[in-house]
Amino acid sequence: MISSAEKVDKWSGYERILVPISGEETDREVIRLACELSKFAKKAKCKILILYVIQVRRSLPLDAAIEPEVQKAEQSLSEAENVASACECECDVETDVLQAREVGVAIVDEAIEHQADIILLGAGYKKRLGVATISPTALAVLRDAPCRVVLIRPPLSGVEVK
Amino acid sequence: MNIIIVGCGRVGAQLAALLDAEGHKVTMLDISANSFRRLPSTFGGTAMVGDGTDESALRKAGIEKADALVAVTQGDNRNIMSAQVAKHIFNVPKVLCRIYDPLRKDIYDTLGLEAISPTTVLAQLLKARLEVQ
Amino acid sequence: MYIIIVGGGQVGYSLCKALLDEGHEVLIIEKDASKCERINDEMGAVCMRGDGCETSTLSDAGAARADMFISATNEDEDNLVSCQVAKHKFGVPRTIARINNPKNEIIFKKLGVNYTVSSVNLIMEHIQEEMPTHPLVHLITIEPEGMEVVEIRIPQHAAAIGKKLKDLPIDPASLLCALIRTGSSPVQPDPDTVVKAGDKFIAVVSPSIEGQLRSTLVGA
Numbered sequence: 001m002i003s004s005a006e007k008v009d010k011w012s013g014y015e016r017i018l019v020p021i022s023g024e025e026t027d028r029e030v031i032r033l034a035c036e037l038s039k040f041a042k043k044a045k046c047k048i049l050i051l052y053v054i055q056v057r058r059s060l061p062l063d064a065a066i067e068p069e070v071q072k073a074e075q076s077l078s079e080a081e082n083v084a085s086a087c088e089c090e091c092d093v094e095t096d097v098l099q100a101r102e103v104g105v106a107i108v109d110e111a112i113e114h115q116a117d118i119i120l121l122g123a124g125y126k127k128r129l130g131v132a133t134i135s136p137t138a139l140a141v142l143r144d145a146p147c148r149v150v151l152i153r154p155p156l157s158g159v160e161v162k
Numbered sequence: 163m164n165i166i167i168v169g170c171g172r173v174g175a176q177l178a179a180l181l182d183a184e185g186h187k188v189t190m191l192d193i194s195a196n197s198f199r200r201l202p203s204t205f206g207g208t209a210m211v212g213d214g215t216d217e218s219a220l221r222k223a224g225i226e227k228a229d230a231l232v233a234v235t236q237g238d239n240r241n242i243m244s245a246q247v248a249k250h251i252f253n254v255p256k257v258l259c260r261i262y263d264p265l266r267k268d269i270y271d272t273l274g275l276e277a278i279s280p281t282t283v284l285a286q287l288l289k290a291r292l293e294v295q
Numbered sequence: 296m297y298i299i300i301v302g303g304g305q306v307g308y309s310l311c312k313a314l315l316d317e318g319h320e321v322l323i324i325e326k327d328a329s330k331c332e333r334i335n336d337e338m339g340a341v342c343m344r345g346d347g348c349e350t351s352t353l354s355d356a357g358a359a360r361a362d363m364f365i366s367a368t369n370e371d372e373d374n375l376v377s378c379q380v381a382k383h384k385f386g387v388p389r390t391i392a393r394i395n396n397p398k399n400e401i402i403f404k405k406l407g408v409n410y411t412v413s414s415v416n417l418i419m420e421h422i423q424e425e426m427p428t429h430p431l432v433h434l435i436t437i438e439p440e441g442m443e444v445v446e447i448r449i450p451q452h453a454a455a456i457g458k459k460l461k462d463l464p465i466d467p468a469s470l471l472c473a474l475i476r477t478g479s480s481p482v483q484p485d486p487d488t489v490v491k492a493g494d495k496f497i498a499v500v501s502p503s504i505e506g507q508l509r510s511t512l513v514g515a
Contacts, residue, residue: 215372238348239348239372242372246402247402250405250406251402251405266348269350269379269383
Protein backbone atom coordinates (compact mmCIF):
# COMPACT_ATOMS: atom_id res chain seq x y z
CA MET A 1 0.00 0.00 0.00
CA ILE A 2 2.91 2.36 0.54
CA SER A 3 5.06 1.94 -2.48
CA SER A 4 7.52 4.69 -3.34
CA ALA A 5 10.93 4.70 -1.69
CA GLU A 6 10.38 8.14 -0.26
CA LYS A 7 7.21 7.14 1.47
CA VAL A 8 8.88 4.06 2.91
CA ASP A 9 11.47 6.31 4.45
CA LYS A 10 8.85 8.42 6.09
CA TRP A 11 7.08 5.44 7.59
CA SER A 12 10.18 3.59 8.64
CA GLY A 13 10.84 5.41 11.86
CA TYR A 14 8.20 3.64 13.89
CA GLU A 15 9.44 0.94 16.15
CA ARG A 16 7.09 1.11 19.05
CA ILE A 17 3.50 0.98 17.89
CA LEU A 18 0.61 1.32 20.32
CA VAL A 19 -2.68 -0.17 19.19
CA PRO A 20 -5.59 0.43 21.53
CA ILE A 21 -8.53 -1.87 20.78
CA SER A 22 -12.05 -1.92 22.13
CA GLY A 23 -13.69 -5.10 20.88
CA GLU A 24 -15.11 -3.26 17.85
CA GLU A 25 -14.99 -4.30 14.24
CA THR A 26 -12.19 -1.87 13.46
CA ASP A 27 -9.82 -3.84 15.71
CA ARG A 28 -8.73 -6.29 12.99
CA GLU A 29 -8.11 -3.57 10.45
CA VAL A 30 -6.02 -1.54 12.85
CA ILE A 31 -3.89 -4.51 13.86
CA ARG A 32 -3.23 -5.47 10.26
CA LEU A 33 -2.18 -1.93 9.55
CA ALA A 34 0.18 -2.03 12.53
CA CYS A 35 1.76 -5.22 11.19
CA GLU A 36 2.20 -3.70 7.75
CA LEU A 37 3.79 -0.66 9.30
CA SER A 38 6.16 -2.80 11.35
CA LYS A 39 7.63 -4.23 8.18
CA PHE A 40 9.11 -0.83 7.41
CA ALA A 41 10.99 -0.63 10.66
CA LYS A 42 14.68 -0.58 9.85
CA LYS A 43 16.88 -0.76 12.86
CA ALA A 44 15.55 -2.51 15.90
CA LYS A 45 12.89 -5.13 15.97
CA CYS A 46 9.52 -3.47 15.93
CA LYS A 47 7.29 -3.80 18.94
CA ILE A 48 3.50 -3.71 18.84
CA LEU A 49 1.63 -3.17 22.07
CA ILE A 50 -2.04 -4.06 21.83
CA LEU A 51 -3.94 -2.39 24.63
CA TYR A 52 -7.45 -2.92 25.90
CA VAL A 53 -8.73 -0.34 28.37
CA ILE A 54 -11.71 -1.20 30.55
CA GLN A 55 -13.61 1.87 31.59
CA VAL A 56 -14.66 1.63 35.24
CA ARG A 57 -17.65 3.63 36.41
CA ARG A 58 -17.10 5.90 39.41
CA SER A 59 -19.59 3.89 41.41
CA LEU A 60 -17.01 1.09 41.49
CA PRO A 61 -13.46 1.22 42.78
CA LEU A 62 -10.84 1.38 40.05
CA ASP A 63 -9.58 -2.13 40.71
CA ALA A 64 -13.05 -3.74 40.73
CA ALA A 65 -13.17 -7.06 38.89
CA ILE A 66 -15.91 -6.55 36.30
CA GLU A 67 -16.20 -10.09 35.01
CA PRO A 68 -18.01 -9.67 31.67
CA GLU A 69 -15.73 -6.76 30.77
CA VAL A 70 -12.58 -8.65 31.68
CA GLN A 71 -13.75 -11.60 29.59
CA LYS A 72 -14.51 -9.38 26.64
CA ALA A 73 -11.09 -7.77 26.97
CA GLU A 74 -9.27 -11.08 27.08
CA GLN A 75 -11.22 -12.44 24.16
CA SER A 76 -10.57 -9.32 22.08
CA LEU A 77 -6.87 -9.46 22.86
CA SER A 78 -6.50 -13.11 21.93
CA GLU A 79 -8.35 -12.49 18.68
CA ALA A 80 -6.03 -9.57 18.07
CA GLU A 81 -2.99 -11.76 18.66
CA ASN A 82 -4.32 -14.26 16.15
CA VAL A 83 -4.75 -11.54 13.56
CA ALA A 84 -1.21 -10.33 14.21
CA SER A 85 0.37 -13.76 13.94
CA ALA A 86 -1.49 -14.39 10.69
CA CYS A 87 0.20 -11.31 9.26
CA GLU A 88 3.63 -12.97 9.54
CA CYS A 89 5.45 -9.86 10.57
CA GLU A 90 8.62 -10.26 12.60
CA CYS A 91 7.72 -8.01 15.40
CA ASP A 92 7.17 -8.58 19.12
CA VAL A 93 3.50 -8.45 19.94
CA GLU A 94 2.53 -7.69 23.49
CA THR A 95 -0.92 -7.34 24.96
CA ASP A 96 -2.12 -5.54 28.04
CA VAL A 97 -5.39 -4.86 29.86
CA LEU A 98 -5.83 -1.70 31.91
CA GLN A 99 -8.67 -0.39 34.03
CA ALA A 100 -9.26 3.35 33.98
CA ARG A 101 -11.88 6.04 34.46
CA GLU A 102 -11.20 7.63 31.08
CA VAL A 103 -10.04 5.47 28.20
CA GLY A 104 -8.41 8.34 26.30
CA VAL A 105 -6.34 9.43 29.27
CA ALA A 106 -5.20 5.85 29.88
CA ILE A 107 -4.11 5.44 26.25
CA VAL A 108 -2.10 8.65 26.38
CA ASP A 109 -0.46 7.62 29.66
CA GLU A 110 0.41 4.23 28.21
CA ALA A 111 1.91 5.85 25.11
CA ILE A 112 4.11 7.98 27.32
CA GLU A 113 5.14 5.12 29.55
CA HIS A 114 6.05 2.81 26.68
CA GLN A 115 7.58 5.62 24.63
CA ALA A 116 5.33 4.74 21.73
CA ASP A 117 6.24 6.55 18.54
CA ILE A 118 2.85 6.07 16.93
CA ILE A 119 -0.69 5.25 18.03
CA LEU A 120 -3.04 3.53 15.60
CA LEU A 121 -6.54 4.07 16.80
CA GLY A 122 -9.81 2.83 15.41
CA ALA A 123 -12.61 5.30 15.94
CA GLY A 124 -16.28 4.89 15.48
CA TYR A 125 -18.16 7.61 13.70
CA LYS A 126 -21.64 7.89 15.06
CA LYS A 127 -24.49 10.15 14.24
CA ARG A 128 -25.95 11.37 17.48
CA LEU A 129 -29.04 13.54 17.26
CA GLY A 130 -28.24 13.98 13.59
CA VAL A 131 -24.75 15.31 14.19
CA ALA A 132 -21.71 13.22 13.32
CA THR A 133 -19.43 12.86 16.32
CA ILE A 134 -16.05 11.34 16.97
CA SER A 135 -15.71 9.45 20.24
CA PRO A 136 -14.42 11.39 23.25
CA THR A 137 -11.67 8.78 23.55
CA ALA A 138 -10.37 9.52 20.05
CA LEU A 139 -10.58 13.25 20.68
CA ALA A 140 -8.62 12.95 23.92
CA VAL A 141 -5.92 10.88 22.23
CA LEU A 142 -5.70 13.29 19.28
CA ARG A 143 -5.42 16.20 21.68
CA ASP A 144 -2.98 14.86 24.25
CA ALA A 145 -0.85 12.08 22.77
CA PRO A 146 2.83 13.04 22.59
CA CYS A 147 3.44 10.98 19.44
CA ARG A 148 1.93 10.67 15.98
CA VAL A 149 -1.67 9.44 15.95
CA VAL A 150 -3.35 7.69 13.05
CA LEU A 151 -7.08 7.48 13.26
CA ILE A 152 -8.80 4.72 11.32
CA ARG A 153 -12.43 5.42 10.67
CA PRO A 154 -14.56 2.69 9.13
CA PRO A 155 -16.53 3.51 5.99
CA LEU A 156 -19.93 4.94 6.78
CA SER A 157 -21.93 1.95 5.59
CA GLY A 158 -20.58 -0.75 7.86
CA VAL A 159 -17.03 -1.95 8.04
CA GLU A 160 -15.31 -3.67 5.17
CA VAL A 161 -12.50 -5.90 6.22
CA LYS A 162 -10.29 -6.77 3.30
CA MET B 163 -51.47 35.01 60.58
CA ASN B 164 -47.96 36.42 60.41
CA ILE B 165 -46.48 35.11 57.18
CA ILE B 166 -43.02 35.59 55.68
CA ILE B 167 -42.58 34.95 51.97
CA VAL B 168 -39.01 34.56 50.73
CA GLY B 169 -38.68 35.41 47.04
CA CYS B 170 -40.86 37.96 45.28
CA GLY B 171 -41.14 36.30 41.91
CA ARG B 172 -44.45 35.74 40.13
CA VAL B 173 -45.55 33.04 42.55
CA GLY B 174 -44.35 34.87 45.64
CA ALA B 175 -46.00 38.13 44.63
CA GLN B 176 -49.29 36.48 43.76
CA LEU B 177 -49.36 34.53 47.00
CA ALA B 178 -48.58 37.73 48.90
CA ALA B 179 -51.45 39.55 47.18
CA LEU B 180 -53.93 36.74 47.97
CA LEU B 181 -52.94 36.52 51.63
CA ASP B 182 -52.82 40.28 52.05
CA ALA B 183 -56.32 40.61 50.60
CA GLU B 184 -57.55 38.14 53.20
CA GLY B 185 -56.15 40.27 55.98
CA HIS B 186 -53.00 38.36 56.88
CA LYS B 187 -49.86 40.21 57.90
CA VAL B 188 -47.43 39.48 55.07
CA THR B 189 -43.69 40.26 54.98
CA MET B 190 -41.89 39.84 51.65
CA LEU B 191 -38.16 39.20 51.57
CA ASP B 192 -36.14 39.39 48.36
CA ILE B 193 -32.49 40.10 47.58
CA SER B 194 -33.50 42.59 44.89
CA ALA B 195 -35.74 45.61 45.48
CA ASN B 196 -36.61 45.49 41.80
CA SER B 197 -38.66 42.33 42.38
CA PHE B 198 -41.16 44.20 44.51
CA ARG B 199 -42.56 45.79 41.34
CA ARG B 200 -44.57 42.59 40.99
CA LEU B 201 -46.58 43.36 44.14
CA PRO B 202 -49.95 44.98 43.46
CA SER B 203 -50.33 48.63 44.37
CA THR B 204 -52.94 47.64 46.93
CA PHE B 205 -50.45 45.46 48.85
CA GLY B 206 -50.55 46.49 52.47
CA GLY B 207 -47.80 44.25 53.86
CA THR B 208 -44.08 44.85 54.30
CA ALA B 209 -41.43 44.41 51.61
CA MET B 210 -37.83 44.05 52.75
CA VAL B 211 -34.59 43.66 50.85
CA GLY B 212 -32.60 40.81 52.35
CA ASP B 213 -31.26 37.28 51.92
CA GLY B 214 -33.84 34.74 53.04
CA THR B 215 -31.15 32.26 54.03
CA ASP B 216 -29.48 34.75 56.34
CA GLU B 217 -30.33 34.49 59.99
CA SER B 218 -30.18 38.20 60.72
CA ALA B 219 -32.25 39.16 57.67
CA LEU B 220 -34.90 36.67 58.76
CA ARG B 221 -34.83 38.11 62.26
CA LYS B 222 -35.36 41.61 60.87
CA ALA B 223 -38.30 40.29 58.89
CA GLY B 224 -39.81 39.19 62.21
CA ILE B 225 -39.32 35.44 61.91
CA GLU B 226 -39.38 34.99 65.68
CA LYS B 227 -43.04 35.98 65.68
CA ALA B 228 -43.99 34.40 62.35
CA ASP B 229 -46.67 31.72 62.12
CA ALA B 230 -45.55 30.59 58.69
CA LEU B 231 -42.77 30.92 56.14
CA VAL B 232 -42.95 30.14 52.42
CA ALA B 233 -39.72 29.92 50.40
CA VAL B 234 -40.28 30.49 46.68
CA THR B 235 -37.06 31.99 45.28
CA GLN B 236 -35.69 30.86 41.92
CA GLY B 237 -33.12 28.56 43.51
CA ASP B 238 -34.08 25.16 44.91
CA ASN B 239 -31.15 25.17 47.32
CA ARG B 240 -31.89 28.67 48.52
CA ASN B 241 -35.47 27.62 49.27
CA ILE B 242 -34.34 24.47 51.03
CA MET B 243 -31.87 26.34 53.21
CA SER B 244 -34.31 29.12 54.00
CA ALA B 245 -37.02 26.63 54.96
CA GLN B 246 -34.66 24.60 57.11
CA VAL B 247 -33.43 27.66 58.96
CA ALA B 248 -37.04 28.69 59.62
CA LYS B 249 -38.03 25.22 60.76
CA HIS B 250 -35.01 24.10 62.76
CA ILE B 251 -33.45 27.32 64.02
CA PHE B 252 -36.51 29.50 64.57
CA ASN B 253 -39.13 26.77 65.06
CA VAL B 254 -41.65 28.47 62.77
CA PRO B 255 -44.83 26.35 63.07
CA LYS B 256 -45.64 26.11 59.35
CA VAL B 257 -42.91 26.06 56.72
CA LEU B 258 -43.40 25.45 53.00
CA CYS B 259 -40.94 25.57 50.13
CA ARG B 260 -40.75 25.07 46.41
CA ILE B 261 -38.28 22.53 45.00
CA TYR B 262 -38.33 22.27 41.20
CA ASP B 263 -36.19 19.13 41.09
CA PRO B 264 -38.53 16.21 41.93
CA LEU B 265 -35.68 13.96 43.06
CA ARG B 266 -34.39 16.57 45.45
CA LYS B 267 -37.92 17.11 46.72
CA ASP B 268 -38.22 13.41 47.55
CA ILE B 269 -35.09 13.54 49.67
CA TYR B 270 -36.34 16.53 51.65
CA ASP B 271 -39.75 14.91 52.03
CA THR B 272 -38.06 12.15 53.96
CA LEU B 273 -36.18 14.76 55.98
CA GLY B 274 -39.49 16.24 57.08
CA LEU B 275 -39.53 19.37 54.97
CA GLU B 276 -42.89 20.26 53.48
CA ALA B 277 -42.08 20.91 49.84
CA ILE B 278 -43.96 21.25 46.58
CA SER B 279 -42.44 20.43 43.21
CA PRO B 280 -44.13 22.51 40.50
CA THR B 281 -42.56 20.19 37.94
CA THR B 282 -44.44 17.16 39.24
CA VAL B 283 -47.63 19.07 39.99
CA LEU B 284 -47.83 20.63 36.54
CA ALA B 285 -47.00 17.40 34.75
CA GLN B 286 -49.78 15.62 36.64
CA LEU B 287 -52.19 18.47 35.99
CA LEU B 288 -51.47 18.46 32.27
CA LYS B 289 -51.87 14.70 32.13
CA ALA B 290 -55.20 14.91 33.93
CA ARG B 291 -56.44 17.57 31.53
CA LEU B 292 -55.42 15.45 28.55
CA GLU B 293 -57.32 12.51 29.94
CA VAL B 294 -60.50 14.59 30.38
CA GLN B 295 -60.51 15.47 26.64
CA MET C 296 -10.20 6.73 51.09
CA TYR C 297 -12.54 7.82 48.34
CA ILE C 298 -13.23 11.54 48.69
CA ILE C 299 -15.68 13.57 46.59
CA ILE C 300 -15.23 17.33 46.36
CA VAL C 301 -17.98 19.56 44.97
CA GLY C 302 -16.66 22.72 43.35
CA GLY C 303 -13.50 23.00 41.28
CA GLY C 304 -12.64 26.56 42.26
CA GLN C 305 -9.43 27.49 44.02
CA VAL C 306 -10.41 25.67 47.22
CA GLY C 307 -11.56 22.46 45.53
CA TYR C 308 -8.61 22.43 43.17
CA SER C 309 -5.97 22.85 45.86
CA LEU C 310 -7.71 20.40 48.14
CA CYS C 311 -7.82 17.80 45.37
CA LYS C 312 -4.12 18.20 44.70
CA ALA C 313 -3.22 17.81 48.36
CA LEU C 314 -5.46 14.76 48.81
CA LEU C 315 -4.10 13.08 45.68
CA ASP C 316 -0.58 13.61 47.01
CA GLU C 317 -1.62 11.80 50.15
CA GLY C 318 -2.68 8.84 48.04
CA HIS C 319 -6.45 9.18 48.24
CA GLU C 320 -8.87 8.57 45.41
CA VAL C 321 -10.39 11.97 44.69
CA LEU C 322 -13.14 13.21 42.39
CA ILE C 323 -14.15 16.82 41.81
CA ILE C 324 -17.68 17.62 40.62
CA GLU C 325 -17.77 20.95 38.81
CA LYS C 326 -20.51 22.66 36.78
CA ASP C 327 -18.24 24.70 34.55
CA ALA C 328 -16.89 22.82 31.53
CA SER C 329 -13.75 24.88 31.10
CA LYS C 330 -12.80 24.51 34.76
CA CYS C 331 -13.29 20.74 34.41
CA GLU C 332 -11.04 20.63 31.41
CA ARG C 333 -8.30 22.63 33.10
CA ILE C 334 -8.33 20.33 36.11
CA ASN C 335 -8.32 17.17 34.02
CA ASP C 336 -5.51 18.50 31.84
CA GLU C 337 -3.39 18.96 34.89
CA MET C 338 -4.31 16.08 37.16
CA GLY C 339 -5.71 13.33 34.92
CA ALA C 340 -9.28 12.10 35.00
CA VAL C 341 -10.27 13.53 38.38
CA CYS C 342 -13.01 15.98 37.45
CA MET C 343 -16.56 15.21 36.43
CA ARG C 344 -18.87 17.81 35.00
CA GLY C 345 -22.20 18.15 36.77
CA ASP C 346 -24.28 19.63 39.55
CA GLY C 347 -23.12 18.31 42.92
CA CYS C 348 -26.61 18.72 44.38
CA GLU C 349 -28.25 16.42 41.85
CA THR C 350 -28.97 12.84 42.81
CA SER C 351 -28.11 11.49 39.37
CA THR C 352 -24.73 13.23 39.30
CA LEU C 353 -23.86 11.97 42.75
CA SER C 354 -24.95 8.49 41.77
CA ASP C 355 -22.66 8.54 38.71
CA ALA C 356 -19.89 9.86 40.91
CA GLY C 357 -20.20 6.78 43.10
CA ALA C 358 -21.21 8.76 46.19
CA ALA C 359 -22.54 5.54 47.72
CA ARG C 360 -19.00 4.28 48.20
CA ALA C 361 -17.46 7.62 49.20
CA ASP C 362 -15.82 7.83 52.62
CA MET C 363 -15.92 11.59 52.71
CA PHE C 364 -17.83 14.34 50.96
CA ILE C 365 -16.57 17.91 50.86
CA SER C 366 -18.68 20.71 49.42
CA ALA C 367 -16.47 23.69 48.65
CA THR C 368 -18.38 25.98 46.31
CA ASN C 369 -18.77 29.64 47.11
CA GLU C 370 -22.53 29.34 47.62
CA ASP C 371 -23.50 28.30 51.13
CA GLU C 372 -26.93 26.98 50.18
CA ASP C 373 -25.41 24.72 47.52
CA ASN C 374 -22.87 23.42 50.02
CA LEU C 375 -25.62 22.70 52.53
CA VAL C 376 -27.86 20.86 50.08
CA SER C 377 -25.11 18.78 48.47
CA CYS C 378 -23.87 17.67 51.89
CA GLN C 379 -27.39 16.78 52.98
CA VAL C 380 -28.09 14.83 49.78
CA ALA C 381 -24.75 13.00 50.13
CA LYS C 382 -25.48 12.16 53.71
CA HIS C 383 -29.14 11.24 53.59
CA LYS C 384 -29.47 9.79 50.10
CA PHE C 385 -26.10 8.11 49.76
CA GLY C 386 -25.12 7.58 53.38
CA VAL C 387 -21.70 9.21 53.12
CA PRO C 388 -20.33 8.93 56.67
CA ARG C 389 -18.48 12.25 56.80
CA THR C 390 -19.64 15.48 55.20
CA ILE C 391 -17.74 18.74 55.28
CA ALA C 392 -19.09 22.08 54.06
CA ARG C 393 -17.21 25.22 53.26
CA ILE C 394 -18.98 28.22 54.72
CA ASN C 395 -18.76 31.65 53.21
CA ASN C 396 -21.04 33.52 55.58
CA PRO C 397 -19.52 32.87 59.05
CA LYS C 398 -22.96 33.11 60.65
CA ASN C 399 -23.97 29.89 58.94
CA GLU C 400 -21.52 27.75 60.86
CA ILE C 401 -23.95 27.01 63.70
CA ILE C 402 -26.91 26.56 61.36
CA PHE C 403 -25.07 23.98 59.25
CA LYS C 404 -24.12 21.95 62.29
CA LYS C 405 -27.70 22.01 63.50
CA LEU C 406 -28.82 20.84 60.07
CA GLY C 407 -26.60 17.78 60.18
CA VAL C 408 -23.40 18.67 58.33
CA ASN C 409 -20.57 16.92 60.22
CA TYR C 410 -17.90 19.57 59.87
CA THR C 411 -17.87 23.10 58.62
CA VAL C 412 -14.97 25.26 57.59
CA SER C 413 -15.35 28.98 57.45
CA SER C 414 -12.36 30.84 56.09
CA VAL C 415 -13.46 34.03 57.86
CA ASN C 416 -13.63 32.26 61.21
CA LEU C 417 -10.32 30.52 60.57
CA ILE C 418 -8.61 33.79 59.84
CA MET C 419 -10.20 35.33 62.92
CA GLU C 420 -8.87 32.47 65.03
CA HIS C 421 -5.43 32.99 63.59
CA ILE C 422 -5.55 36.66 64.39
CA GLN C 423 -6.52 35.79 67.94
CA GLU C 424 -3.63 33.36 68.22
CA GLU C 425 -1.09 35.66 66.64
CA MET C 426 -2.00 38.82 68.50
CA PRO C 427 -0.11 38.75 71.80
CA THR C 428 -2.38 41.43 73.20
CA HIS C 429 -5.44 39.25 72.91
CA PRO C 430 -6.07 37.95 76.43
CA LEU C 431 -8.28 34.98 75.52
CA VAL C 432 -7.36 32.55 72.77
CA HIS C 433 -9.46 29.63 71.55
CA LEU C 434 -7.33 26.54 71.29
CA ILE C 435 -9.80 23.79 70.36
CA THR C 436 -13.50 23.10 70.32
CA ILE C 437 -14.68 19.85 71.81
CA GLU C 438 -17.61 18.41 69.87
CA PRO C 439 -20.45 17.67 70.16
CA GLU C 440 -20.73 19.37 73.56
CA GLY C 441 -19.39 22.60 72.08
CA MET C 442 -16.96 23.17 74.95
CA GLU C 443 -14.00 25.42 74.26
CA VAL C 444 -10.45 24.95 75.44
CA VAL C 445 -9.04 28.44 75.88
CA GLU C 446 -5.85 30.09 76.93
CA ILE C 447 -6.21 33.14 79.16
CA ARG C 448 -3.27 35.49 79.70
CA ILE C 449 -3.37 37.82 82.65
CA PRO C 450 -2.49 41.32 81.41
CA GLN C 451 -0.49 43.87 83.44
CA HIS C 452 -3.44 45.84 84.80
CA ALA C 453 -5.95 43.09 85.44
CA ALA C 454 -8.06 43.59 88.55
CA ALA C 455 -7.60 39.93 89.46
CA ILE C 456 -3.85 40.30 90.09
CA GLY C 457 -2.90 39.63 93.70
CA LYS C 458 -6.19 37.84 94.46
CA LYS C 459 -6.75 34.19 95.25
CA LEU C 460 -8.83 32.21 92.75
CA LYS C 461 -11.35 31.30 95.46
CA ASP C 462 -12.00 35.00 96.07
CA LEU C 463 -12.83 35.66 92.40
CA PRO C 464 -16.39 35.19 91.07
CA ILE C 465 -15.49 32.32 88.74
CA ASP C 466 -18.41 30.24 87.54
CA PRO C 467 -18.02 26.67 88.87
CA ALA C 468 -19.01 25.41 85.41
CA SER C 469 -15.69 26.62 84.01
CA LEU C 470 -12.68 24.47 84.71
CA LEU C 471 -9.23 25.98 85.11
CA CYS C 472 -7.02 23.00 84.35
CA ALA C 473 -3.49 24.32 84.11
CA LEU C 474 -1.40 27.33 85.08
CA ILE C 475 1.70 28.12 83.11
CA ARG C 476 4.26 30.56 84.51
CA THR C 477 7.44 31.49 82.73
CA GLY C 478 10.37 29.61 84.17
CA SER C 479 8.40 26.91 85.96
CA SER C 480 6.64 23.75 84.90
CA PRO C 481 2.85 23.82 84.49
CA VAL C 482 0.82 23.30 87.66
CA GLN C 483 -2.78 22.61 88.45
CA PRO C 484 -4.24 25.79 89.94
CA ASP C 485 -5.98 25.42 93.31
CA PRO C 486 -8.38 27.76 95.15
CA ASP C 487 -5.45 29.38 96.99
CA THR C 488 -3.47 30.16 93.83
CA VAL C 489 -2.72 33.87 93.66
CA VAL C 490 -3.10 35.40 90.19
CA LYS C 491 0.00 37.17 88.84
CA ALA C 492 0.52 39.34 85.80
CA GLY C 493 1.73 37.24 82.85
CA ASP C 494 0.09 34.05 84.14
CA LYS C 495 -1.38 31.79 81.50
CA PHE C 496 -4.38 29.66 82.40
CA ILE C 497 -5.71 26.84 80.26
CA ALA C 498 -9.43 26.47 80.85
CA VAL C 499 -12.37 24.44 79.56
CA VAL C 500 -15.53 26.55 79.27
CA SER C 501 -18.82 26.58 77.47
CA PRO C 502 -19.25 29.55 75.11
CA SER C 503 -22.05 30.94 77.29
CA ILE C 504 -19.84 31.60 80.32
CA GLU C 505 -16.66 32.35 78.43
CA GLY C 506 -17.31 36.10 78.48
CA GLN C 507 -17.78 36.07 82.23
CA LEU C 508 -14.54 34.19 82.81
CA ARG C 509 -12.71 36.58 80.58
CA SER C 510 -13.93 39.68 82.37
CA THR C 511 -13.23 38.18 85.81
CA LEU C 512 -9.64 37.25 85.01
CA VAL C 513 -8.49 39.85 82.54
CA GLY C 514 -10.77 42.82 83.21
CA ALA C 515 -9.10 45.92 84.63
